[in-house]
Amino acid sequence: MAKATFEVPVLSQYPDVPAVTPGTMAGSAPFLSKPEFQAPLGFPGELVENWQERAIEKMGELLTRYRSLRVYMDACVKCGACTDKCHYFLGTKDPKNMPVGRQDLMRKVYRRYFTLAGRLFPNLVGAQDLTREVLDEWYSYFHQCSQCRRCSVFCPYGIDTAEISMAAREIMDCIGVGQKYCNEIIAKVYRVGNNLGLPGPALVDTLEGLEEDVFDETGVRVRYPIDEVGAEILMVTPSADFFAEPHVDGLIGYGKVFHEAGVSWTFSSYASEAANFGMFIGSYENMHRLSQRIREEAIRLKVKRIVFGECGHAWRVGYSFLNTLAGPWDFLDPRYPVPQHICEFTHDLILQGRLKFDKTQNDDKVLTFHDSCNVARASRMGDTPGGQFEIPRAIIRATCNHFYDMDEETIRDRTFCCGGGGGLLTDDLIELRVKGAKPRMEALNNVMQEKGVTHMAAICAICKSQFTKVLPFYGMEMDQIVSLHQLVSNAIVLTPGADDGDEDDDDDGATDSALTPGDEDDDAAD
C-alpha cells in the first residue's frame, strides 16, 4: 500500500549510529492548527503581534512552574550520552534530533534571556535571540519528538527531553502557533467526547454489533455495556478501540475478561476517551480539563473502580497524573488502586486461577512484545518497580505457546518508540514516522529472522496505529501488529451464562465495519 516519496531506511542486523548529517529533516513540520481548533483550548488563533515578548514571558512563567524545566535548562554538560539514543536521530541522521540537539534549541534562548553568561557572552555559551528562524526551528523539531523519554534513561542527570518539548509546544500554543493534529483532537473531545468525534449513538450501535459478533462466534453472551449507572467498573479506553483494527480485537478481549470475572462494568459515552492529548502539548490546564471528564462520569455512573484500556500515554496520565488532576478518589472502593490497568486486572485473575485459556488458539502466531514508551518509562503496573514489563509478558505467556523477546537493548526501559507517539501520528509527518520506526523495525526483523516471530503485541493504541501504517514500508504485513488483549480474547475459555441457549433476533445494530474508515486510521488512532 505504501508509496514513499522519500527513501525508506534499509534495516541492518546490528544497530549502527549514523554520521551526523545536518538539516535532513529541516523541512519536516506538521500542519498548523486553525483558529477554530485553537480557541476551545484557550489559545490565540494565530501568531500574535508581540509574539517574541509573549513567548519569553511564557518561558519565564514555565521556569517558575516546573522544576524539571528549570533544572534541565541548567544541568546539561554536553557529555553526549544521549546523542545516539533517540530513534528519530537514528532514523533521520539529523543532529537536531539528538536529544541534546533538540534541547539546545530551547536552551540557547534560555541562556540569552535568563542567564548572566548568555546576556554577557552569547557567542561563548551558544546563546541566541528568539528570532523567527529560531521559532520555525522550534516548530519543526519540537514536533519531531515523541516524548518517549528514552534519553532520560541514559542521561546522567535524568534530563528528559519530553519535558522540554512539552514546554516548547505550550509556549508556541500560547503565541498562536499550534499543531493541527493535537489541537483538533482536543477540541473534538471537548465538543463530542472523544478523539474520533464518535457520537454516543454510534458507540451504542458499535457495541451492540460487537455483542452479536461475539455471541455468533462463541455462543456466549458477553456484554459490552455503555452508560450503565451502578456498574462496579468504569472502563476508559482509547476511542480507536471502538472500531479500528487491531484495536477493537483488544476491546473484545476486555469484555470477555470482565465476563469471566463476573463483575459489572460499563463504558461511558461522555468519557469515551482515555487519551489525553493535553499532555502532548504540555498544557496542564487542558490535561486537567480532559481528566475531569473521567471524574464526572465516575460520579454520575456511581462506579466503584476505574480501569484503563490499552493506551500508552493515557496510562501515563492515568497512573502518574490522574490523582493530581482529578482526585481525590476517596469515593471509590479503597481496595483497588485508582486507576487500574486492564493488564493488572487480567493478571490478577490469572494469578487467582480464575481464567481458563486454550493456548493453542494462538498457535498460528509466534509472538514478541513491544514495550510502549509511556508505559515502560513513565508508569508502573502492580506493586513492584518493573511490573509494567513483567505483567504484560506474563499475560502473553499465559495465553500463547510461542513467545520471544526482542534484543535486551531494545526492550523494557530501553524500548524504542514506535515512531508515532507524542502527537505525531499524522500523515503530514509520515516520513518522520517511517524513519523514526527504524530501530524498532530492526529489532523486530531480527527476531523474525532468528526466532521465526510472526506477530508483535502492543498495549498502546498509537503504537498499534503507527505499526499498522509503517510495517508495509519495511516490507512487512500490517496485521503483524496485534493487541495484547486480542491474544487473551483468542485463548480465553468462556463460561456460558444461563440464557445463552436462546437466540436473540434483535438484529438492528450496526456492525463495526460500517464505521471503519478506509485508509485514514491515523486520525482515528488513540
Added chain:
Amino acid sequence: MPFLTGLYAFLFYFAALVLVSGLTYKVVQYSRTPAPLRIPTTPAPTTSSGVVLRMTREVVLFESLFRANKWTWIFGWLFHFGLFLVTLRHLRYFLNPVPAVIEFIQPFGIYAGFAMVVGLVGLWARRFLVDRVRYISSPGDHLMLALLLLIAASGLLMSFLLHTDIVSVKTFFLGLYHFDLRPLPADPVLLLHIALVAVLMIIFPYSKLLHAPGLFFSPTRNQVDDSRERRLVAPWASRFERP
C-alpha cells in the same frame, strides 16, 4: 610581595563569595520551584529510601552514564573521582590540625591527580573524535576542559618538578580566615594554579557546572513512584481545584 598577596586575598574572598552566594541562590531557586506532576523515569523506587539508594548510585557510580556510554563513563568517572580525592587531599592547606583521614589520603591524592588528567584528556578527545559530540560542543565546553586540565597540570607540576613553599601557602590560606594577610610565595606555577581555581569558583554558579547541584533536584531521578497512593498538588495548580 604585598601587592600580589593583597590581590590574591581579594580574589579568593571574591571567589568564595560568588561561589557560596551563587550556589545558594540556585539551590534555593531549584528547591522553591514546584514539581507539579510525578515524572520519575520508571522503573523507579516506590519508597524514599529506595530513592536515596538510586541517587547514591547516580552520584557515586554514575549508573545512568554507565548504561549510556562506556567510554564517557570511564573518563568521566576517572576525572570526577580523581577530583574528589584531590580536593580531599588539598584540605590539608585549609585545616589545622590536619585530620587523620586527610593525612591518610595524601599519597592517593597524587595518583588521583593523574587520574584527573587522563579523564579530562579522554573527555576532550571525544569532543574532536566523535562527530556527534563535536557537533554539540561549544567554545565554552572546550574552555571548561582547558581550565580544568590547566589546574590539574599545574598542580602536578608543583608536586613533582617545581615545588613551591607549601608551608607559606598554608599560612596564607589560614590567614584569610582571620583577615590576616600573610605573604604568598611568588612562584608563577602556584599563582597560575590558584588563580585558575578562583576562576573555576567564580564561574561555577553560572555555568554547566550547575550539573552538580542540579542532579539532586532532577525530578526524573529524585521522585518516589507513588502517584496512585499519594496525591500531589502544586501551589500554582491549586487554583484548578474544585471549591
